[in-house]
Amino acid sequence: MGEHDRLVVDYKLLESSKKNLRDINRALNGIDKHHDDIHDIWGHDTIAGKMGQFVSNWDNYRRELLENVKDLSKHVETALTSFEKLDLDLKKASEKKRGQKGGN
Template sequence: MSKGSDLQVDYDLLATSAKQLRQICDEFNGLEEWKKDVKALVGDSRVQKAMGDFVDNWDKNRKRLIKEIEEVGAMVKTTSDAFKGLDDDLANANKRKK
């Protein structure tokens, strides 16, 4: 954890958050096979159509969620990298002053 005058950055928390966001994306990407399993379980054509509509809607929203989660994960990584870079720069500047 970096400690400055008033600012504290928990790098472990940022790294854990990025890792968990990647895991969520992996889980969402793995749900593609679920669609085939559901269709195999229902026999009535009306139920299959209703489930097909639901699954198609889920696919669309799942893909949107994956994209948004990936974007948040990239923001977390960028934030962590920026703070780490700033922290390093400040530490180096402080060393040069001494």
């Protein structure tokens, strides 16, 4: 068997992706807490109103983005768990097969 007929799973990449998605989720969830903090810095009611509209629109897109991040997180977690289980199952099957043959 050659190098190209094997599935190679990068567990470090999956783990770091899981962590990064968790960090993105945390950051996006925390943004709305700053909405009221910045209202006074604009100095003019019209500008503050326009920025308020922008933030409201951003909130809608942020919610959609959060849903996508959560979905992607679930897929990464499922892939990670499935590959870990498959690795363990293959290891057990290989050990069993070697034990039955009585060799290496």
